[in-house]
Amino acid sequence: MPRKNYPRSQPVQKNRQPLTTVHELNNCHQKRRFSTQQQAEREIASRQLTDPQLLLATYKCHWCGGWHLTSR
Ligand SMILES: [Zn+2]
Known part of the structure; x- marks a missing residue:
């Protein structure tokens, strides 16, 4: 029986921060x-x-090249 080559569990990139630009x-x-x-x-x-x-x-x-309103 051929030994199945399980892929090693990949390291989780915990330090990967979400793009702050997504919120904007x-x-x-x-x-x-x-x-x-x-x-x-x-x-x-x-x-x-x-x-x-x-x-x-x-x-x-x-982002969109347009104009927005913001409260002061
Ligand atoms: Zn915009």
Whole structure:
């Protein structure tokens, strides 16, 4: 009976850290995207009509190349 060559259990790469960028990427997909900063700022302006206390800022996203809103 041929001896079966079991593969050795491979070392688990416990030190392998998840990419921190994944979180940012997911965050990007959850956020509303604007193609231009002007559109994003227009959205802020319209929201501040109903909520003047709202403080939002626009930022350019390097993942999707669009613009998102972030609370300050
Ligand atoms: Zn994005």
